[in-house]
Structures are given as C-alpha cells and as structure tokens.
Amino acid sequence: MNNENHVVEEKRGWKQLADGYLDRTPIFQFILVSLIFPLWGAAASLNDILITQFKSVFTLNDASTAFVQSAFYGGYFLIAIPASIVIKKKSYKFAIMMGLIFYILGCGMFFPASRVATYTMFLAAIFAIAVGLSFLETSCDTYSSMLGPKKHANIRLNISQTLVPLGDMAGIILGKYLIFGSVGNLSETMSHMHGAERIAYGEKMLQLTLQPYKYILFILILILLILALTPMPKSKAVSLKSQTGDQPSLLETFKYLIKNSRFKKGVMAQFIYVGMQTTVWSFTIRLALDLNHSITDSDASTFMIYSYIAWFIGKLCANFLMNRFSLTKVLTIYSALGTVTLILTTFIPSMFAVWMAICTSFFFGPEWPTIYAHTLDTVEDKRFTETAGAFIVMAIVGGAVVPAIQGVVSDLTSSMQFSFIVPTICYVMVTIYFLFEYRYDLKHPELISENS
Template sequence: MLIKSSARELDSSLDDGYLDRTPYFQFILLSLLFPMWGAAAGLNDVLIAQFKSVFTLSDAAAAFVQSAFYGGYFLIAIPASRFIKHTSYKAAVMAGLALYIVGCWLFFPASQMATYSMFLVAIFAIAVGLSFLETSANTYSSMLGPRRTSTLRLNISQTFTPLGNLAGIILGKYLVFDDTASLEQQIRSVQGAERQELVDRLLGQTLLPYKYILAVLVVLLVLFAITQYPRCRPSAEAASKKAQASIGETLKYLSTNAMFLKGIAAQFLYVGLQTAVWSFTIRLALETMPGLNEHGATDYMIFGFIAFFIGKFPANFLMSRFSASHVLIAYGAIGAVVLTAVSFGPVGWAVWGVVLTNLLMGPCWPTIFGRTLDTIEDKRYQETGGAVLVMAIVGGAIIPAVQGAVSDVSGSLQFSFLVGAVCFAAIMLFFIDQARHRSPAVEPG
C-alpha cells in the first residue's frame, strides 16, 4: 500500500523538472534522511578520539577516519548519479539506506577483529550508502517545489542535519566512552593480557550506537518503500532519449562552467573546514583542559552541535530578507577572525571559540550547493552535477588530515585551527564573487 498525495502535488509539470508546489509529507520524510548522515558524521568525531588512544595513533593517522568516510563519498557520487539517471531519486534513496545498513552491520565483525583497518572498511561502507543518500536527497529536496525557493527548501532540510550530529555524539558519549579516567590513562595503567582485554572491551563499545541506527534505518527504508514520490524530471528528458546526456558530455559541459567550478572549490573547503573543526574539538578540550576525560570532553561537541542547529534559524531568517551572498560574506569573515583568535589566543577560551564557529557553519553547505546547482542551466546535467558537488565532500577527507599534520609538525593542536581560518576566508571570497555576478532578481528578499 502506497502513501499518496494528490495528483496535482505529485505532478512535475514544469519544463525544468521542479514542481509548481511542494508535497509536504514527501518533503518532510525526505528531510528525515538528513539527520541520518549527521549521526554518522557525529560518531566519527567520537571514533577519532577512541581510536587515537586504543591504536596509539598520531593526529594525522587518527584523521584517516574522516579520509575513509569522505573518500567513500568521493568515489561513489558519480556512480550514484548515474543510478539516479537510469532509475529515480526514490530508488537511489532506498539503495542508499540499504547500503548504510550493510555498513553499520560491518561494525560487528570489525569489533571482533579489533584492527584499525577493518573499522576503516566499515566506515567506508557506510559512506558508500551515504553517498547515494546525499547525491539524491540534496538535489531532490531542492526540486520538490518551485525553483525560486529551491535554496531555502534545501536549507530547511539541512536544518535536520545537526539533530543527527547531536544524536550521534550523545550516543557516543554514553555508549562508547566511560566516565572514568581518560582512555590514555586507562590503557597506560595495564599491561599484557589485561591490556588486551581492556582494548577488546573498548572496541566492542564502538558498535553499540550502530545498533540503534540500524533500527531507525529499517523503519525509514519501509516508509520510503510505501510512499509515492514525484520523479522531478525535465520534460525534454521524458520526451526523447536523445535528451539523456552521456557522462563525457556532462563532464565537458560542467568543466566549462566557471561558476560551477568555483562552487566545487568552495564546497570542498567548507566540508573540510567543518569536518576538521568537529574532528579535533574533543582532542582540543583534552589538550587544553588537564584532567578531563573523553566522556567529559564530548560535552564540547554537544555544545557545538547545539550551536550548529541554533545557528541555522537566524541564517534562514537573514537569507529570507537579505542577499544570501552578503549574509555568507559576513559569516565567513567572522569565522576567519574567530579561528585565527583560537590559534593564537589564550588556551583557556580556545575550545569555546571553536564551539562558537558552529553558529556560522549551518547555512554554508546548502547555500553553496543550491547556488552552484542553479548554475546548471541545462537540467539534463542536473543529477551528475549534483553528484560532482557531493564529490567535493572529499574536502572532509583531506583538510582534517592537513590540520592533523600541522598539529603533529607544530606540536600544537590549538595552532592547527589556523587551517580552518584560511578555509573560512576562502568561503568569504567565494560569496564576494557570487555577489558580483548574481542577478538581484534571483536573490531571496
């Protein structure tokens, strides 16, 4: 039995594939996917702190958690877009949910094998599923309604993401970390068989959050299976097979679109910035606050995700009344100043400065994504263009590793947050360029 809306709500009658009105049940259900990749990202920040101590890793090596995660996005985004091209957005969502389930299940054998490489395989597998989900859901959310409100609609969907981040970090705090001595102290205090027993127990705790995520994923998979969704295809594509562009033709078209290429660079830097800040918040708290354990340090990630969530509301309000470019120029400038102050300022407030920057990150991803997707005038290239934008998530694999390397070389994790300041400054420059080239007629407000 399918959950249906009225025929008018599901009729993608506009030539560009957008709907003339939003089917609200379908839009809300689609938006519920966004916290699911937020939860996975939040848990990665817990795993970095856990694996660094358990496997005795450097900051750069611990950041390989993010490299496996965002590397999976990078490799699978284009295949996911072709899957959407030949099936539908809904089919890609269901495939993504199924693959996400497989990735979560792999944490069970990983916890038994107790090797860092096997955990990275499980994280990569989750990212494969999430690549399908994000490639489909980000573009689909922007198209479930009129084109003029596409960026606002994606911002609303993205508002759900920090709820997932928050859920992931809370699950990690209470299921993965113990409220005793720090992991480093616990492991250093035992030797031999006792040490191995402790390591096995700590690694076993890493799979506990994924049991809860698995249950939610199964429910979502069933709901999507029984819910009817519009196809959101351009009319020309439906009318003629000639309208279907090859991957080579699509990439040639995108490579000549200067504004699209700038959007890829901005998205690469933004995702890298966000991931690096989140990856090292717990570590920064541990480094700057002697006596703190991982269980307590996780509170700063909770504060950060709450700030990330709260920050989306004033951003949505401001962008509904002013130029989104001007709002993001201000956000980028403030973020660059704050992280520069974190890098060179007093130790006592450094972690609070990092938490503060979460207020500024909320509107970046959806605004860059929506703006860059809008530069694709020929909608035959829409799905692949969205996939290339999702591939820019690979910034989350590279920028944290760069920051980790800066930390290892300089001997100061606090100083390494200068990497994030540079990223914020580059995002500001992107939106300055947007403000110069974008027509006021298509700006909200």
C-alpha cells in the same frame, strides 16, 4: 506557457513541470526526505567520537586518526558519480533506498569489526557507511530542492539541512554515553597498562562502539520500509533533451560543466568548506583534552554537543536572514566572522579557544546547503542537474584531505591548537568566494531568483 513550465506529469495532488520542479510541495514526501538528513549527521558526528577512541586503543598519531575521515569522505568521493548514474537510470527514490541499504550494511559491519579489533576493519565499516551516505546526499540534497516550485528551491534545501545538526547531536550524545560512558580519560587510563592487559582492555572498549549503531540500525530499517511504500515524484527534467531524445552522457555533462566557471568555483568552495568543517569538529574534543588535562573524554565530548547546538541556531538565524537579504551577502558576513573565531581558536592559549571553536560552528550553519543550491543554480540546462549535484557532493572529499593536513601540522608542530591554522586559512578562502559571488549578484540582479 513556455517549455520549462509545461506540465509533464500530474499525480497524487502534484504536477511536475518539464524542468523537474513541482507546482506545489507534497508535504509528507518532503518531510520523509528531510528526515533522512539527520541520519548522515549522526554518522558524521560519531566519527568524532571514534577518532578519540581509536587514538587511545590503537596508539595512533594525529595524522593516522584522520584516516577515519579519509575513509568516510573518500567513500563520498568515489560513489557520488555512480549514484548520479543510478538516479538518471532509475529514480531519486531508488537511489535513496540504495543508500539506506548500504548504510545498514555498514552499521552491521561494526559487529564483526569489534570482534576482529583491527583499525583496518573499522575503516572498512566506516567506508561502507560512507558509500550509503554518498547515495543519500547525492540524491536527497538535489531531490529536496526539486520537491516544489523552483523559486523556493534554496529554502527547501536549507529547511531539510536544518535537521542535520539534530542528527549530529543525537550521534554525539549516543557516543558520549554509550561509547565513552564512565570510562573517564581513556588515554590516561591505558597509559598505565601494558602487554596483554592493555590489549584486553582495548578490545573491551572497542565493544562499546557497537552500542550506538544498534539504535541507528532500527531507525534505518523503519525509514526504508516507509519509503518503499510511499509514492514519490520523479522530479527529473524532460524538456531540454537532445534532438535524439537521449539524456546526455557523462562525458557530455563533464564538457558542459567544465565551461561553467562559477560552477567550478562553487565546487572548489564546497571542497574547502567541508574540509574545514570536518577538521574543526574532528579535533575539538582533542583540543579540549590538550588544554585541560583534568577533564574526561566524556566531558570533552560535551563540547561537541554545544558545537552542534550552535550550528543548529546558526542555521535558523541564517534562514531568517536569507529570507530578507541577499544570501551571498549573509554568507560573506557569516564566513568573515567565522574566520575571526578560528583565529582566536588558534592563538588564545586557554579553554577560551575551545569556546571559540564552538562559536565557529554557529557560522558553519548555512554554508553547505547554500553553496550546494547556489552552485546548482549556475547550471542552466537542467538535463545536467543530477550529475552536477554529484560533482558538488564529490567535493565532500575535502573532509578526507583537510583533516589529514591538520593532523600532519599537529604532529610536526606538537601543537594541536596551532594546527587550527589550517581551517582558519580555509575559512579565509570561503569568505573570498562568497564576497566575489555577492559582487557578481550586484552586477547581475536579473539572475537572482526570489529568496536567493
């Protein structure tokens, strides 16, 4: 038995190997971790509702509304490394509990934010939620892949990630009925109001933003309590420590990762992909409202429900295909077809463009978890796993950058539809990344693990 297969811990029915993986998957613990995935999906999809709400209430241009995503994904970027340090010093379980607590605090901040009724206060609440989600994604994405045999790591992460669209759908449904409700077209309604009447009505609409977060708070507290009482595997590599027995420092980890060209390309691909996905979802509702002035905000939000259903189906189909074919080949084809649908979204001047944006979500399905797990696989020294995962999560900051760029393009061209050229270019770049990775796999078949 080689060093990496040496058993370093045997507890409650599972054995932890020296590389951090387990000999079997503890089902309850895996399900519990997987149930956390839709929680950040709900928060992300509510942002798409808030962007439309804030644009009308605070009279914002498209570039300014993108600050919702900048606050959200900026929080991810700033906290990912501190979260990885917490994991290294403590445990995955501790980091997940920290994330849930910050998430709870952020949701709680919506209560005073709705009273203060300023855009800045809402952005602060969204940032606090993002801090919690950064802890959750930095820990859960890697932890899910580690909860079982190494050869099935990619499959486990994709199974967990398959639940994210369910959270997205829940978030958009809560927003559709609890925030938009029977308001109609908020922008049209408020355009006829002025002065004190407009301010009073805007404050009333902001009160509606509290409603979905009440339900989310209850679920968060329940999950936190269950997790606190559940024994969880450590799943941390111990066999490849340095001669002094110390874990590598952040500087040592950075020096190691900076020499890994495939890791760097994976991080960049994740940056571009998350930015593209975020901007498509951020502006699909706006695109529908721009192309059809007769529909209400609530009607337009239904298109996002369709998008998340398409995303969910896309994940299921990809999971099936990746069990039978090379994952890089499957993702190359997915990305190429997604590029085509975005081209049609950008240039077809009718509601058909909205349906093409929805089709694009089908091809988003497997992208994030596959890029994540595939990039993490390029890190051979598993002592660096936690921090490497944090760098990949930091790439989520693309969700703060690309929507802002699309917002600027929309304002400069006075065309929300043409601004979809931004995510189209992004998808071309993601396609090129997977194509080169597929060619690499063909040249190095010995490096392809089972089911990857």
